[in-house]
Amino acid sequence: MPVSAPGAVLRHEDWLVRRLLRHPVRIVPLGFLVAILLGTGLLMLPPATEEHRITPFLTALFTATSAVSVTGMVVVDTPDYWTPVGLVMITVLTQVGGLGILTGGTLVILLVARQLGLRNRLLVQAETAEFGIGDVRRLLLRIGLTMLVCEAVMTTVLALRFVLAYDYSPGRALWYGFFHAVQAFNNGGFSLYRDNLTGFAHDGWVTLPLAFGSIIGGLGFPALFEATRSWRRPGRWTIGTKLTVWGSLVLLAVAFAVLLAAEWSNPRTLGSLGWEGKALAAFTQDAFVRTGGFNTLDITGLDEASYPLLIALMFIGGGSASTAGGIKVATFFLLAFAIWAEVRGEPDVTVGRRRAATASQRQALTVALLSVALVVAGTVALILLTERLSYDRALFEVTSAFSTTGLSTGVAPTLPPAGQLILIALMYIGRVGTLTLGSAIALNTRRRLYRYPEEQPIVG
Template sequence: MLPIARSGPGGASFMEAFFTATSAICVTGLVVVDTPTYWTPFGQAVILALIQIGGFGVMSFATVLGILLARRLGLTARIMSSTETKNPGYGDMRRVLLRILATTLLIETVVAAALALRFFAGYGYGPGQAVWHGVFHAVSAFNNAGFALYTLSIMDFAADPWVNLPIVVAVVLGGLGFPVLYQLRREWRRPRRWSMNTRIVLFATVVLLGAGTVFLCAVEWSNPATLGPMRADEKLMAGFFQSTIARTAGFNSIDISAMHPVSWLGLDLLMLIGGGPAGTAGGLKVTTVAVLGFIAWTEITGGTAVHVLGKRLSRSVQRQAITVVVLALGAVTTATMALMLLHEDIGLDRILFETISAFATVGLSTGITADLSPAAQGVLIALMFLGRLGPITVATAMAARPRKALYELPKERPLIG
C-alpha cells in the first residue's frame, strides 16, 4: 500500500493490495490491476518476493511434512521418491531445505538466463531490462504463479518458442514436485526403481499435456479470436503452451476471454486436477485424481483391493483422496453460488472458471476479476488461501490422526446409483 509501490499519485487501496499480496503469496496470478502499469518496479519486486516465498515455503513445507509422515506411518513410497523404506534417505530437515533451495535457484537461474538472452538479442531490451524481465518471469513460471510484466501476459510472444518453451519447462518442473525431481536426478536411468508417486506424476503429466493440447487445438483451431489467424505450427505451440499453463501457472498466449465455452470447461478440468504433490502447482494434484481413477476401475472390474502399478493401495490413502475431492468440490460449489448471487449479470461459465482458477491457484481468467465487487473479490481471496493450504492440511491431519478403534459397528449396504 506504500505510495512507492504504485505508479501515479497515492498508494493502492487496501483491497487492491490485499488481493495482489494474496494472489502472489498463494502463487495464483489473479489480478485486479494491471501489474506492469499499476505497480512500480518496487511494487513488482514485492510481488516477486512474495511469489518466491510462497512457492518455496509451500514446497519445503509439503516435502518436510512428507518426510515426517513417511517415517511415522511407513508411507515412504507414497510421499517420497527414494526407496520404499522407512528411511527416506534425505538426511536431516536442514539438508532437505537446502536441496529444495538449490533446486529452485538452479532452475530459475537457467530459465532466467535463457529468457534474458532472448529479450536482449531478439527484442532489443537493454541489459538491465532484459535481466529483470528474465528473472521475474522465470521465478513466476517455476513457482506456477502466472504474474507477467506485460498487460497481455505472453500473448505478444505467442509465436516465439524461445520465450514459450523456457516458461513451459519451468512450469512443468515446478509442477512435478520436489520428490519427483530428486528421484529423477538420482535414478533417471533406472525407472524400475521409481516410486509409485513418481510414476503416477510422470505418466499423468504426459497424458494431460498431450490430451490438453489436442483438445484445445481441436476446439480453437478455427476461432478467429484465438488460434484462427496463426500458422499451423504456431497453433500447435499455443495449444501446448496453454495446456501446460492450465496446470497451474496462469500465463496466457491467447485471449482466454475469447475462447469457446467448451474450451473453458476443458480448462476447468485441467485446472482442478493441477500438478504433482509437494511442488509449486495447485489443484487437487494428479495423484489424488489417479487414486480416484484406480478406485473406480477396481469397482468396475469387480476387484477386492485397489492395485496401482503392481502394488496394493492403502485404504487410508483412498479415504484421504475421496475426502480432499469432496471438500474441494464443496468449496468451489459454494463459492460459485456466492459469486452468482453477488453478480447475476455474469454467466455461470465465467464464474465457475474464476472460482476454479482461484481455488486451484492457477490465475487464468476470462477477464472479470477486476470488475467483481469487493465482496466477490473477498470470496476469491478465501478460495486462494483455501486452495493453497486446504488440501495438504486436510490430508496431513487425516494421515497423522491415530486410528486405533476398539470396536466396529455392524455393516449394512445402502442402495447406490
C-alpha cells in the same frame, strides 16, 4: 499400519523435526497467513504504486494473497499500477510462497510418511523411516538449489532473446527475464505484459523455457527427486510418483490434442498461426493451464469447447507438494484407478504392481469431494453477489482461484468487495487447504476401540 509414537526415534538435535512433528499441519497455513499479511502491509506503502499513494487494503490483500499463493489473479493492471519497487515485492512474495509450499509441502509429506512408518524415497536413509536434522537440511538445500538453477537458466535464455530479438536494453532484458522466470518456476502467473504472454505465442525462445520451468515447479519435489534419481527404473517408483509423472504426461497430451482441435481455426486464438505456431501456442498454453497461470492464448477469445477442458485441468492441478494447486494429479488418477478397479470387480486398487492403501483412497475421495463442494459453493456465492455474472464465467474464476492457476476472463476487478474476498479465501484455501487436509487426515487416524457390526448397503 504401525504408527510409531512421535519422537520415539528422534535424535536429540532434531529440534526442527520435533517441532514440525508436534504441529506439522499448522505450520504451513500459519506461515502463509503471516506472509500474506506482511505482503499486504508492504504493498500498501506509497513507493509501491505509480501514483505514489497508499493502496487500498483490499487491493493490497488481494495482490499479496495472489502472489504468496502463487495464483497470479489480479485486480489492478500489474505493469501499470505497480512501480519497480512494488514489482520486486510481488517477486519476493511469489518466491517466498513458492519456496514455502515446496519445502513445507515436502516436509509435511516426509513427516507424515515417517510417522505412519511408510516407505519414502525422498531421503536415501528414509527407507528405514529414520532421519535427522542433517537430512532435512540437505533436502531443503537441494530444493533451493534446484529452484535457483532453473530460474537462472530461464532468466539467461529469456534475457538473451529479449536483447537479440526485441532490442531490449541489457538491464531491461535481465529484469524482464528474471521476473517471468521466477513467476514461471513458482507458477505465479503475474506478467509484466498487459496481454500476458499472448504477444509471444509464436516465440518458442520465450515461451518454451517458461513452460518447462512451470512444468518442473508444478511436478513437486517428491515426484521430481524420485523420478530423476531412478529414471532408469520407472517400474520401481512409488505409487505417488507414478501417478504424478505419468498422469501429468497423459493430461498434457490430452489437453494438447483437445486445444488444437477446438482452437485450430478460431481467428481469436490459433486461427492466424501456421501449424508450427499452432502447435507451439497450444503446447505452451497447455503447460501453463494446470497451474502456471500465464496465457499464450486470449482466454476471452477461446472456443466454448475449451472452457470445460480448462476448468477440468485447473481443478485437477499439478503434483503433490508442488507449486501447483488443484486436487492434484495423483488424487485424480488414484480415484480413476479406484473406479476402474470397482467396475472390473477387483477388490484391490493396484497401480503398477503396487496396491494403494484403502486409507489413501478415502483421503483422495475426501479431498476431491470437499474441493467440488467448495468450488460449487464459491460459484454460487459469486453468482448471488453479482447480478450479471454467468455461471460459466463464475465457475471459471472460482476454479482458477481455488486451483491457484490465476487464468481469468477479467472478472476479478469488476467484483464487489465481498466477491473479491471470496476469491481471496479461495486462493488461500486452495493453496494450503488440500495439503493440510490430506496430511491432517493421514495423521489423525484414531485407534479402533470397538467396531460396530458390518452392513453392506446396496447403493445406486
